[in-house]
Amino acid sequence: MASAVSSWVEKTNEQEQTLVNEVSGLSIAQPDSKRKEESTSAAQEVGETTETEKPQNEEEITVAERSLLQKIIRKGLMDTKAQLEVKQKDPTSPLYSAKSFEDLNLRPELLKGVYAMGFNTPSRIQESALPILLGNPPQNLIAQSQSGTGKTAAFVLAMLSRVDSNLNYPQILCLSPTYELAVQTGEVISQMGQFCPEIQVVFAVRGYDINEKLSAHIIIGTPGKIIDWAFRHKFFDVSKIRVFVLDEADVMIATQGYQDLSIKLHRKLPPNCQKMLFSATYEENVMRFAEKLIPDATILRLKREEESLDNIKQFYIECKDSNEKYRAIANIYGAITIGQAMIFCQTRNTASWLSSQLTKDGHAVALLSGDLTVDQRIAVLNRFREAQERILITTNVMARGIDVEQVTLVVNYDLPVDMNKRPDCETYLHRIGRTGRFGKAGIAINLVDSSRSMNVLRQIEQHFGKPILKLDAENVAELEQLES
């Protein structure tokens, strides 16, 4: 996956032309990402910070706690294929499936693509969604499944299955909230569709401009650009779209800017267009809205207690103030670099402060926030995917969808809150879901520095009904939990 993405980055100077992705037989138009960030993703980062104090040099985390962390991270890294097979045979696991990929009526070329990706058995969401999505007449679907359980493959297989390659115009539209996620999904399409060279895909993302009507079958992109191409330039005809996919559907519906654009598109779709909504989370009011939008949809929904994954162990570290939060990060640095870690901050300012402070103190870290150009963002993400950087400091712009298998740890430097400083439980779940991908063991650590943030933590804990334990090597119960 990484090699293809990096090839896109290397080619970003070749302007405004459709390039063919040489990694697979499938043609993918490459984004020319010379310009500033997607404004949509910046919309996910809120507020500013006043955090400027210089931390002191005290040990807040004990040696025992550090070695405890190391132990859990090593366990995550040691998860093997054999262990995955065990999980896929456990009926209580979201990775469980009673069916094989052969049972799912996929075209032989797609089946070959699935196996070429190293997938042996479908996950629960793949097993449940694909018969609905591939059946005739096409059915609409609103689907929920935990982070890292293979939703992308489910809708990508459906998209590829519905292409009529005799018709040279866009038939499938897939909307993602961020540039990076659109690129990542494009890469999955390229891998899954590697034995379908006739299928053409184009990216509609900021920085990639075309001047003519589109002949590609699949458009994947962010809402603003897609609207621009559809209604301002009329590069394609929305009334000919047969499949409409909203990835991270809840944020597309709940965030004002996205909602206006997605609904504008949705209104122009033909009545027989198949609609697919996917996410790991749906707040109640968002789900009600989605049901009104697509009244005849089949709904695959999780119970609240199923939403958070047992393979992601959640902890918190109590800190007196922001200085102590910094020291906590500096102290666990050695432990967390055994694997790879993502550290989430609430604002770009905090992210950039933390990154420069750690760098000044001799720790290697990467920074990815909406302050960077899209070129820089993709380059940073590629380096992280290739494990050239082990720690990525970021904001909510990376909270959703991004799939880097070796991320063993997520740190919430700041707990996620909404504009009114209330707990943002959905973002919390998406952030911690950057680890524990497809059954791997993962750890989430929350830094708590005030009674207000402790309150936020407790509300998140209560919301999902899963314990968030104090990281404390003295606590035997915790240790036992980690062994399980």
Ligand SMILES: Nc1ncnc2c1ncn2[C@@H]1O[C@H](COP(=O)(O)OP(=O)(O)OP(=O)(O)O)[C@@H](O)[C@H]1O
């Ligand atoms: N059937 C399968 N067998 C093995 N690996 C799989 C299978 N399906 C998906 N994967 C892998 O699992 C990882 C997570 O998949 P994916 O990114 O689609 O999850 P997701 O449900 O979309 O997560 P998120 O909610 O974070 O967007 C990916 O690395 C993918 O390649």
